[in-house]
Structures are given as C-alpha cells and as structure tokens.
Amino acid sequence: MSVPQIKIPATYMRGGTSKGVFFKLDDLPEAARMPGAARDSLLLRVIGSPDPYGKHTDGMGGATSSTSKAVILSRSSKADHDVDYIFGQVAIDSPFIDWSGNCGNLSAAVGSFAISNGLVDKDRIPEDGICTVRIWQGNIGKTIIARVPITNGEVQETGDFVLDGVTFPAAEVQIEFLNPAADEGEDGGAMFPTGNLVDELEVPGIGRIKATLINAGIPTIFVNAADIGYSGTELQGAINGNEKALNRFEAIRAHGALKMGLINNIEQAAVRQHTPKVAFVAPPKGYVSSSGKEVAATDIDLLVRALSMGKLHHAMMGTAAVAIGTAAAIPGTLVNLAAGGEAREAVRFGHPSGTLKVGAAAEKVDGEWTVTKAIMSRSARVLMEGWVRIPGDCF
Known part of the structure; x- marks a missing residue:
C-alpha cells in the first residue's frame, strides 16, 4: 500500500536573481531537523531531484543552479543575531545537496522571511522605516546584515529598485556581508589561501x-x-x-x-x-x-x-x-x-x-x-506560501 503525501509549511521566494524554497526549522519533520540523509532526501524530493530529464517537472526546482535551492531558518542561537540561516544547493541530475557555501542572492530574502515569520522580535520592527536583521550564516560561519524596508509594520516588497537579471522592479534590500573573507583555520585557509594575489x-x-x-x-x-x-x-x-x-x-x-x-x-x-x-x-x-x-x-x-x-x-x-x-x-x-x-x-x-x-x-x-565588509543592494519577494507536499516515505 502506498504511503500518502505529507504537507510541510513552506514559502517560495525570490532573492536577488535566485529563487528557492524556504522552511522554518521547526516546521520540518523531526527526522529532517538535523543535518543528514533524512534532511537531504526530503529536500531533494521537494526540489524534484535527481531528474534525468533536467526539467524538475515533479518538484519545486527550476532546473537551473539559480532556482534549485533550499533554505532553512530558525531563531538564532548566537548572541546579537536574530536568525540562523543555512543554504543547500541542490544538484539537478544527481542525488546531491552541497552545503559548503552560501547563496548571496537568497541572503536578500532571509531578512524578509524572518520578519514575516516571527523570527525577529516585534519590538525591533518599526512601523515604518528600515528593520535591520542580524543573520548568522551557518554554512560559512559569517554574519550578514539585511536592511529590510517596512511599511505599516510589514515587509515592503514592492518598489522601483531595478536589478539586472530580474524582470520586474521591487523594494531595495541592502545586504552587508561582515568579514566575508575566510579566517585562518577555516576551510581553505585565509583570504588568499596560497599567500599570493596571483x-x-x-x-x-x-x-x-x-x-x-x-x-x-x-x-x-x-x-x-x-x-x-x-x-x-x-x-x-x-x-x-x-x-x-x-x-x-x-x-x-x-x-x-x-x-x-x-x-x-x-x-x-x-x-x-x-x-x-x-x-x-x-x-x-x-x-x-x-x-x-x-x-x-x-x-x-x-x-x-x-x-x-x-x-x-x-x-x-x-x-x-x-x-x-x-x-x-x-x-x-x-x-x-x-x-x-x-x-x-x-x-x-x-x-x-x-x-x-x-x-x-x-x-x-x-x-x-x-x-571588513562588502555591501550590495538586491531585492526579494514572496512568490507563494502555504504547504509543499511530498510522499511520506521519501525521507
């Protein structure tokens, strides 16, 4: 007898020139709340990988590196941070998720998601203005600051900021990557791992x-x-x-x-x-x-x-x-x-x-x-929110 589908709360978001499926850690099935095979299997099925046809017809992925992504967020365990954020780059034609790096584009959507999903304390969200969200990027162990526009106490997504590579204008989100270079002892060593500029x-x-x-x-x-x-x-x-x-x-x-x-x-x-x-x-x-x-x-x-x-x-x-x-x-x-x-x-x-x-x-x-820091402007927008469904025995 076939196992029925289960549904998991999820949000489909664009951030910069990428888009992906966003989850709150606590909304995932218990087996997928920790790194490992269960989590990877679940996310692969959500995205629709591996797909030998290279289309992601049976999943939420877009069959490109820019659109085959998954994000998991939770309230931060780090001092002076609002949210912990990890990112998985999902391979299209193989059963593999790469957790070795960050997605800078989707980082622009993390602050907005965190605010809208109760991961940022309400007393830190202005009625109108800019909400500064302090993000801990768990893949690389770095801090990201997102400055998210707020109107009437809610994330403002519409605006006239144009980002080449994105079809429609939206609200500008400034992203600041603090100390973005690798530190000694981290994976790959220092900023210039060989010690040479060339x-x-x-x-x-x-x-x-x-x-x-x-x-x-x-x-x-x-x-x-x-x-x-x-x-x-x-x-x-x-x-x-x-x-x-x-x-x-x-x-x-x-x-x-x-x-x-x-x-x-x-x-x-x-x-x-x-x-x-x-x-x-x-x-x-x-x-x-x-x-x-x-x-x-x-x-x-x-x-x-x-x-x-x-x-x-x-x-x-x-x-x-x-x-x-x-x-x-x-x-x-x-x-x-x-x-x-x-x-x-x-x-x-x-x-x-x-x-x-x-x-x-x-x-x-x-x-x-x-x-010490790198700064750029991106934009972000919720495309769809609700539940993503997957077979209950896929993980």
Missing part, C-alpha cells in the same frame, strides 16, 4: 594560466578571459551549449580547488560542486545583455562572467559578487588589474544580464590583506 595553474588540456584564488563571500577562482580564449562579453548561449568549454571550466575549477586546499585530490571536486566558483574577467567593453539592454564600456569598470554548478550564470551569484568587490579593492589581483589597477572601494561590473555595483572595505594589516 598564482599560476597548470591545467591539463589548457596549459599554464594565471589565476587569483580568493576566499571572500565564497571561494572563487578568477582567470583572465583572454587567457582562455574569451572576450568577457559572452552570454550563456556561447558557453552552456558547448560541452568542451564546460569541461575546460570544470578542469580549471578542480585544479584551482586543489591549489586552494579545498579538496585533497582532483576526484573530490565532483562531490563539491557548489564551491569554488570559477569566473573570468576582462577590461571594460560594450556589449548587448541577454535582455537586449546595451551596456557601454563607460558604464562599467570591468567585465565578469561566472559559472555556477557547471553552467555560466545568467547574471551573477551574490557571493561571487562579494569576491569580485573584495578582489577589486586589492591592488594586483586579476580583478583589480582588469578594472584598471587602481585602489577602489566600489566596483561596477558587467555580467550577462547587465551591471551590478558592489562595495568592499579592504585594508592591509601586518602585511596581510583583510576585508
């Missing part, structure tokens, strides 16, 4: 290429577009339909992960798909974005294209934007050199969907670079 990677089939390897926001490997045969103006179609190109990027990612100390051997890269990211940079150049919007060279400081879960991202991952802003602020990195080589506190870069500005405060302390 390294050389020896990648089979490609040869020796320059790379900036940085742990800020999310571990990221930056290479020069010209060194791998690109201009930096590419859109998704130029890369995502080219299996040879995708395999080359995965080789760069795997060898960069090994040099960063994130894996012990190349084979381990296959089970660490969410991190590190790989991106390529180039000096400013005009192009037409995926929406048809013209981006002039004078509109931007540099070009950046980044891959997530093996595909070129349609815009830019929020955590990778933190890495871009941080690297741009440090003279001598490939990102900084592509932007002209000057010291800067903010950078506007061109991505496939348009442009994005990110600020970062970096300084050298005792000969080592450190970054």
